[in-house]
Amino acid sequence: xxxxxxxxxxxxxxxxxxxxxxxxxxxxxxxxxxxxxxxxxxxxxxxxxxxxxxxxxxxxxxxxxxxxxxxxxxxxxxxxxxxxxxxxxxxxxxxxxxxxxxxxxxxxxxxxxxxxxxxxxxxxxxxxxxxxxxxxxxxxxxxxxxxxx
Numbered sequence: 001x002x003x004x005x006x007x008x009x010x011x012x013x014x015x016x017x018x019x020x021x022x023x024x025x026x027x028x029x030x031x032x033x034x035x036x037x038x039x040x041x042x043x044x045x046x047x048x049x050x051x052x053x054x055x056x057x058x059x060x061x062x063x064x065x066x067x068x069x070x071x072x073x074x075x076x077x078x079x080x081x082x083x084x085x086x087x088x089x090x091x092x093x094x095x096x097x098x099x100x101x102x103x104x105x106x107x108x109x110x111x112x113x114x115x116x117x118x119x120x121x122x123x124x125x126x127x128x129x130x131x132x133x134x135x136x137x138x139x140x141x142x143x144x145x146x147x148x149x
Contacts, residue, residue, distance in 0.1 A: 016071040017137055024063045031055040056097070064089045072145035085144060092139035096132045103128035 008015060035051035064086060068074045076082040107124035114123035 013071060013141075017067075020063065020066045020071050021133060023066065024059050027062045028055045028059040031058045060090060060093055063093075067140055068145065072140065074145040088144040089140070092136065092144055096135050096139070099135070100128055100132050103131065 032051050032055035035054050036047055039047060039050060041047040041050060067089070068085065074085065076085060104121060104124045107127060108121045112124040112127065113121050116122040116126070
């Protein structure tokens with residue numbers, strides 16, 4: 001049991017980052033599914049886009065709170081610091097969101113159109129997801145939740 005505690009505390013940021021990512025994905029998918037089934041929008045294209053935007057926004061808020069409090073344990077002393085941190089987090093997520101949106105088709109166009117588990121281009125999706133996950137961690141650690149002197 002002592003070895004498990006030691007392992008957890010030694011790797012706590014990475015473990016908590018993994019938990020946060022899994023929970024954020026769940027929040028995103030559940031919000032998206034709820035929106036697509038509840039919103040009274042007749043056009044499927046507009047419904048999907050609207051649902052995706054709502055899911056992204058709710059996930060952004062959830063992820064910020066989780067990362068701030070449990071992954072990086074960031075303490076802000078003022079509303080100014082809180083807003084700076086939130087805007088930095090949002091900006092970083094927008095950058096990686098662009099990479100996510102355009103990276104998959106780019107890699108598919110370069111030939112990474114391998115089908116995995118019956119999903120065409122899933123190799124590109126996995127590759128981009130790994131890149132985005134690493135970038136999100138780096139951006140959060142170095143720019144968003146950095147310790148201020």
